[in-house]
Amino acid sequence: MGWIRTDILRPPQARGGHVQALDGLRGLAVLIVIASHLSNAGWLPQPGLVGIGKSGVYLFFVLSAYLLSHAILARSPLDLRRAGYWMNYALRRVLRIWPLYLLVLLVSWVLTRLGVTAWHYQLDTAALWRHLALREGQSVLWSIPVEFTFYLWLPGICLALAWLRGRPGGRWWGLGLLLALGFWASWRWPASAAPTNSIQLGYYLVVFLSGVGAAWLAQQWPGLRRHARAWRVLGWALLVALALATPGLWVALGAKFNPEMNHRWFAAFGAGWALLLLSVLWGGGLVSRLFSSTPLRLMGMVSFSAYLWHMPVLQGLDALGIRDWGAWCLPLLLGAMLTAAVVSFLLFERPWRDVRIWQG
Template identity: 25%
Template sequence: MSGVSTSATARFGYVAGLDGLRLLAVAIVIVAHYRLLPNVPGGFGVSIFFFISGFLISRLLLAEEKTHGRIALGRFYIRRLIRLLPPLLLMGVVAVPLLVWIDPAGFSWSQLLLSFAYLGNVQKIGARLLGWDAGYDALEPLWSLAVEEHFYLLLPPVLLFVRRGTSRIILLAAILSGALALRMAVSWMAPQQADNINYNFTLTRIDAIGWGVFLTLLLDAGVLRVSCFERRAYWLLWGGSAAMIASLVHWADWYEVAFKYTPQSIAIGVAFCGLIFPERTLWARRIAEWPTVRYLGRISYELYLWHFPIYFVVGHFLPAPFPRALLSLVLTAAVSTLAYSVTTQRLGPLRKRYGSHPV
């Protein structure tokens, strides 16, 4: 791996260390869902995913704008569709019939239709507030795909119509402040349902993605400089990591329901800057670039899709907690590898025809 630090300005090209962060994020989710360790919040892993998505997608869009003079909305949406939808549909075609076979009473048409239409977060809110059938826990993680997909729909038009860097930074700052204000308002107006709404609703969770976009904009505008990160590399990496752990502490009910996602996202961003950019932390990026770590991070989307359905099916035949978790991990890795090869890898050339670049 090259020792050259990742460019602060937006450009195409692989960003060393991000596959390792993807693996960390999905590992946190799996550990939480498989109950391998007590008190591990899966939502924290989702927040890391969100931040990475915001950083990468905005970086690619700005690079496209610089290279071609504009952002091609149609080509962007086609690339996202090719990358995200085939693995999701493959999981659904295989997993849903197995779930129905094992637990026919748990089937929910609303969950099936909404979750695979990238409205899984709406399904979760509707199940709690309106009494819709909750459906299978195994499909519950699809709510976060909905939030990401809504972000993919919203961000490119914003960048297309707001062209000045300063205006974009101001707008993102307003969005980040607005999401926090909205969570506080929901907590005040509907305290009994606030946790469910704030955790799942797109506009209350989008700031986790927005902080990643904000970092890209600040770096590209020169407001933040890699030279500053270099001098403070270890403070950023270890201080940000400590702040992430502190953000998981249940300080108070109002903090947990309304405020937590803001300091948590900022802490992720601080640690991110300490890991990805400075030369001093090249050793950490080298760990994140170990071949096995890098590959598992590359198939993290498939791991996320398959881990819970597999855990559910395995539990039907092997209910003992530890053997169930161990077998589920092995099967998840194997099935995700196969799914990645028959969808993402096979469709890679098609994505490149529509302007896909490695990140």
């Protein structure tokens, strides 16, 4: 446990004001995704968690938008005019995604060419190039083009907000801008028309804007944090609401509930996760302690690796007949997923975390 705390849970040096509870929220996000996929594959028939996986990805989007926009908006106007700052932003975003993503793509391409059909990602040469060009996203890889495209949008949004906050009534103008962008995105890319696992940012833009909105509220209305008890109550209410959004629960109660609805509740999940994030930051109490716990923080720190590798591990062990190994098969599967995630994090994520070209 001491090794985990000092090695894996050590926050990146490049990130000031690290909040441990947000690591735990990221851990919740990846656990939701994994639990849904385990249910899809028949590993968790009870409770039925089919259909909840997308909500975990939306939490990833909200967290990413919050952390990045909060960091940008905390910079001085002078910093935001420096080319070095934006060069560093671009480098950090590339290093966050591409080393591990590229490894997964190349391993998948090699195994596909070798005829290993048990490997989850089947990529021929044409599919490899489409994934490299962010024009395709097989299985969970759909979220990579979405996230990376948002990295290109975010500087413009934050620069507009930074300019507005210097104007009279700027915080309200900034909030109005985010709301206007959200309504425009919902009109331009209606949720009802969203393809499953679309790689277009537009359908999910309202989710990312919710994270930016949480950062804007945190910086422009700091007095809201004084109402800790209200935030604690809201935090628990939002966690209950998440449970109530589980299709299997409604089916157990004899009600009809289409699992596809969770795949298109972009605005609802964006707003809900953003408010939960603020509740964890400002509420204190058991909710904050829960997300600051070592198990959830560990899952959060290795969440990207866990997200990319859990399906190959699941499908590979299934092909080896792990379901016939008795009562220990599920713990062994979960242990293999965690081991793959930790090893991947240590080898292909952590070495890049503190790399930057601008020291400001």
